[in-house]
Amino acid sequence: MAKPKVPGLFKGLGVTFGTLMRTATEGSNTIQYPHEKETPPIRARGVIALHEGNCTSCMLCARSCPDWCIYIEGHKELAPPRRAGGAPRKVNKLDRFDIDYALCMYCGICVEVCPFDALFWSPEYEYSEPRIADLLHDKTKLGEWMETVPEAPELEAGADKKGKK
Amino acid sequence: MTMLGDRQQLAYIAAQAADARVNVELETEGMTLNIGPQHPATHGTLRIIARLDGEQVVWAEPSAGYMHRGYEKLTEVRTYPQVTALVNRIDWLGSFANEVPFILAAEKLMGVEAPARAQHIRTILFELSRIANVSLFLGDLGVQLGAVTPVFFAFRDREYVLNLIEAATGGRFHPNFDRIGGLKDDLPAGFIDETRMVMKKLRTFCDQIEDLLFGNEIFQSRTRGIGVIPKDVALQYGLSGANLRASGVDWDLRRDQDLPMAWNKADWKVWTHPDGDSFARCWVRLQEVRESTKIVDQLLDTIPAGPVMAKVPKIIKVPEGEAWVSTENPLGEMGYYVVSQGDQGPFRVKIRSASFNNISIVPWVLKGVYVPDIITILASLYFILGDIDR
Amino acid sequence: MNSALIAADLAYWAQSLLRVLGGLVAVLLPAGTVVYLFLFKMMSFMQSRLGPMEAGPYGSMQLFAEVGKWLQKEDIVPANAQPEARIFKMAPLIVLASTFLLVVVVPFGPDAWFTDFEVGIFYALAVSSVSVLGILIAGWSSANKYSLLGGLRAAGQLIAYELPMVLAVIGVVIQAGTMNLQQIVVAQNAGSMFGWNGVGNPYILTQFVAFIIFMISVQAELTQTPFDMPIAESELVSGYMTEYSGFRFLIFFIGEFATAGVFAMIASVLFLGGWGVPFAWFGWTDMDSIDNWMNVAGPLILFTKMIVLVFFIMWVRFSFPRFREDQLQRFAWKILIPVSLVNIMVTAVLKVAF
Numbered sequence: 001m002a003k004p005k006v007p008g009l010f011k012g013l014g015v016t017f018g019t020l021m022r023t024a025t026e027g028s029n030t031i032q033y034p035h036e037k038e039t040p041p042i043r044a045r046g047v048i049a050l051h052e053g054n055c056t057s058c059m060l061c062a063r064s065c066p067d068w069c070i071y072i073e074g075h076k077e078l079a080p081p082r083r084a085g086g087a088p089r090k091v092n093k094l095d096r097f098d099i100d101y102a103l104c105m106y107c108g109i110c111v112e113v114c115p116f117d118a119l120f121w122s123p124e125y126e127y128s129e130p131r132i133a134d135l136l137h138d139k140t141k142l143g144e145w146m147e148t149v150p151e152a153p154e155l156e157a158g159a160d161k162k163g164k165k
Numbered sequence: 166m167t168m169l170g171d172r173q174q175l176a177y178i179a180a181q182a183a184d185a186r187v188n189v190e191l192e193t194e195g196m197t198l199n200i201g202p203q204h205p206a207t208h209g210t211l212r213i214i215a216r217l218d219g220e221q222v223v224w225a226e227p228s229a230g231y232m233h234r235g236y237e238k239l240t241e242v243r244t245y246p247q248v249t250a251l252v253n254r255i256d257w258l259g260s261f262a263n264e265v266p267f268i269l270a271a272e273k274l275m276g277v278e279a280p281a282r283a284q285h286i287r288t289i290l291f292e293l294s295r296i297a298n299v300s301l302f303l304g305d306l307g308v309q310l311g312a313v314t315p316v317f318f319a320f321r322d323r324e325y326v327l328n329l330i331e332a333a334t335g336g337r338f339h340p341n342f343d344r345i346g347g348l349k350d351d352l353p354a355g356f357i358d359e360t361r362m363v364m365k366k367l368r369t370f371c372d373q374i375e376d377l378l379f380g381n382e383i384f385q386s387r388t389r390g391i392g393v394i395p396k397d398v399a400l401q402y403g404l405s406g407a408n409l410r411a412s413g414v415d416w417d418l419r420r421d422q423d424l425p426m427a428w429n430k431a432d433w434k435v436w437t438h439p440d441g442d443s444f445a446r447c448w449v450r451l452q453e454v455r456e457s458t459k460i461v462d463q464l465l466d467t468i469p470a471g472p473v474m475a476k477v478p479k480i481i482k483v484p485e486g487e488a489w490v491s492t493e494n495p496l497g498e499m500g501y502y503v504v505s506q507g508d509q510g511p512f513r514v515k516i517r518s519a520s521f522n523n524i525s526i527v528p529w530v531l532k533g534v535y536v537p538d539i540i541t542i543l544a545s546l547y548f549i550l551g552d553i554d555r
Numbered sequence: 556m557n558s559a560l561i562a563a564d565l566a567y568w569a570q571s572l573l574r575v576l577g578g579l580v581a582v583l584l585p586a587g588t589v590v591y592l593f594l595f596k597m598m599s600f601m602q603s604r605l606g607p608m609e610a611g612p613y614g615s616m617q618l619f620a621e622v623g624k625w626l627q628k629e630d631i632v633p634a635n636a637q638p639e640a641r642i643f644k645m646a647p648l649i650v651l652a653s654t655f656l657l658v659v660v661v662p663f664g665p666d667a668w669f670t671d672f673e674v675g676i677f678y679a680l681a682v683s684s685v686s687v688l689g690i691l692i693a694g695w696s697s698a699n700k701y702s703l704l705g706g707l708r709a710a711g712q713l714i715a716y717e718l719p720m721v722l723a724v725i726g727v728v729i730q731a732g733t734m735n736l737q738q739i740v741v742a743q744n745a746g747s748m749f750g751w752n753g754v755g756n757p758y759i760l761t762q763f764v765a766f767i768i769f770m771i772s773v774q775a776e777l778t779q780t781p782f783d784m785p786i787a788e789s790e791l792v793s794g795y796m797t798e799y800s801g802f803r804f805l806i807f808f809i810g811e812f813a814t815a816g817v818f819a820m821i822a823s824v825l826f827l828g829g830w831g832v833p834f835a836w837f838g839w840t841d842m843d844s845i846d847n848w849m850n851v852a853g854p855l856i857l858f859t860k861m862i863v864l865v866f867f868i869m870w871v872r873f874s875f876p877r878f879r880e881d882q883l884q885r886f887a888w889k890i891l892i893p894v895s896l897v898n899i900m901v902t903a904v905l906k907v908a909f
Contacts, residue, residue, distance in 0.1 A: 009875070011381075020600045030603070032605070044331055109247065112246075154354035155352065156354050156355075156357060160471055206790060311789065311876045312875060312877075313602075317604065383781050
């Protein structure tokens with residue numbers, strides 16, 4: 001009875017002491033956040049970026065959003081014709097494109113349903129605000145995120161690359 | 166096995182009788198202790214009303230519903246892709262595993278089957294989310310029993326798994342990666358090598374936890390013979406998952422069910438334990454993490470080439486019908502009964518979540534135990550509040 | 556530190572002031588060191604993290620930040636505790652008072668002591684139980700079921716572990732032949748080991764069993780894991796401390812770690828040779844012949860020994876899960892007390908034989 005009693009307790013002490021020595025010699029597993037930062041993976045869903053030129057205000061994203069955090073307003077405008085003498089074109093002009101990140105649950109459905117490649121995921125994550133109302137990003141702010149959007153990652157071997165856009 | 170349960174009950178009755186005599190003389194009265202809704206042992210907002218006599222529990226009942234979010238009703242007004250995003254949040258520690266049975270049920274109704282590559286990757290991610298879930302259990306177990314260190318080990322090594330899931334799906338906690346007919350995207354390059362390394366780390370983590378916690382005599386004296394659930398009682402209360410296997414029932418839906426997933430392509434073992442006590446439940450889970458790392462390792466070798474998405478229309482309308490699919494989730498059997506009337510969203514979804522059934526045994530198993538054992542038993546039953554209240 | 560030299564030269568008020576200041580240093584300095592070195596740093600390193608790093612170099616000022624934080628917090632008395640608000644408010648002070656009373660008899664050097672008490676160890680063991688009163692009062696007057704359970708558990712546990720601690724010390728007392736802590740130190744450093752006169756006699760060598768029992772009892776007395784059921788964050792939500800906030804919680808906190816330090820000091824006095832340099836006595840014959848530099852080196856040596864012992868206390872604390880209340884009682888009454896009784900008998904026989 002006494003014999004197996006010793007190792008169990010001492011093994012536990014050994015594990016903690018081993019970790020103590022490992023942390024002291026090899027460094028910890030944590031990082032000191034504001035001083036050093038981890039790079040999130042390319043696919044990380046950090047913030048949604050808007051390429052305004054591609055948006056036709058078709059409202060697909062706003063409708064498919066599970067918690068209705070996308071607000072779109074737009075109007076039709078007459079643009080000068082492409083060729084001289086042609087009829088003026090009707091274009092959809094985006095007045096308002098807001099995403100309320102206080103509501104957003106980062107499911108990514110809007111990015112997926114967008115038929116014109118106007119929405120992208122960016123792995124940026126540092127946009128917390130002291131006021132909750134400031135989490136409503138308007139289209140200029142969403143447009144600024146475009147700079148941070150990375151290229152899509154290479155796929156693993158054996159992937160069917162043709163099928164993807 | 167029945168004997169153990171009876172013995173527990175008899176001991177309790179005897180103790181009650183003895184106490185009753187003492188209490189009449191001393192004119193003491195019992196005490197009602199509300200454990201929760203805000204109590205560290207309840208992982209959230211479960212409330213357990215316990216009637217105590219001294220430190221012994223006379224009667225206990227869980228009171229769930231403090232975090233009810235109405236998922237079954239919400240699904241009726243959401244489309245299928247939106248429901249996938251929602252059901253992520255049921256068991257928030259192993260979220261990918263929540264999507265799979267729902268998607269499988271919808272696929273069953275539509276009559277499509279995901280390509281072999283998608284099935285493989287689904288299974289890998291499913292097991293990764295199992296590891297993410299159960300490894301946190303192993304750490305949390307320590308905290309419930311008073312050891313502070315294991316939980317940090319758990320968070321340390323679970324982080325690697327979450328990073329993997331994030332690299333593949335984009336979401337650390339809520340992947341929303343499963344689609345009807347396959348997956349949203351293929352794996353990113355480098356995922357396989359990274360996963361292999363992480364699986365090695367996870368196995369070391371399991372060894373560490375075994376040395377630190379499971380081998381510890383104090384831990385064993387706290388868990389062995391505590392909260393014994395005999396086989397027949399476990400079956401009567403509808404326990405599932407590791408709780409059932411710890412009672413000696415050899416039952417695992419991954420093996421026993423023919424689903425379009427890749428579990429049958431790997432060689433692994435279903436662990437059971439004959440004792441049915443708290444230690445057995447914890448030990449079975451520890452072994453499960455080890456098995457999961459083995460499954461992932463084997464499946465990584467054999468991912469077939471090909472597409473990850475079957476041909477499905479862009480706007481999904483599921484034909485009329487009803488389908489039930491359940492899988493062996495980290496917490497136990499999780500199933501969706503999907504009723505479709507041909508719309509873009511389901512007409513009705515019944516969610517069978519494991520934790521709700523698992524805690525229904527609490528009034529039975531808590532009778533006659535001491536207050537510290539309440540915590541041990543609750544920890545070993547392992548529930549996630551989101552999974553109970555939905 | 557008070558000393559015979561100072562006592563001869565200074566006025567009474569100056570002596571008293573020195574004693575108060577010395578007492579504060581002797582209690583707060585170990586407490587602060589223990590918290591920073593072990594609670595912040597060692598625990599973090601054992602968990603693969605760095606611990607506090609922002610306040611001061613390597614987070615060394617973190618403790619002051621914490622104290623500042625606690626001082627700002629509101630001093631809340633629960634509504635149900637109002638009729639006994641005075642008692643509720645008094646409880647942490649009783650716990651801290653026990654620590655201060657304990658440190659009084661600890662000898663830091665040949666002349667550096669607060670009081671040279673003939674029955675020093677007897678007194679120390681007696682006043683260490685005063686903290687039980689404070690804890691019981693805290694648990695009861697909080698008007699909280701969890702606190703009540705915690706307080707009752709604490710009372711049961713601390714009384715149960717007082718006994719093996721006393722019995723373990725009896726072995727030392729028999730061997731030293733005195734209850735004066737100063738004499739025990741001298742006996743360890745100058746004495747012989749059952750007739751063999753080699754390395755002096757730190758009692759950890761001859762009284763190893765008593766040392767282990769004493770350390771286990773200290774662990775229980777301090778309510779550290781694996782004996783922390785009175786606190787038990789995960790079941791009783793910090794037990795008797797649940798309802799305390801702000802400054803009063805801080806006092807409990809200081810009391811806990813200061814007592815850890817003081818008990819480690821007493822343990823090193825009893826078993827590790829106190830302020831004496833290990834295995835070296837420089838041929839001093841009696842108390843008066845000890846060189847004066849020992850009064851400076853002594854406290855440092857004692858402090859080092861304390862740190863080593865607290866390391867073990869904390870190491871166990873961060874590694875083990877906790878017992879159940881009844882298992883703890885069984886452990887005390889069925890294992891520790893019989894073993895310490897046997898130890899007393901063996902020691903007595905050997906003492907008489909040599």
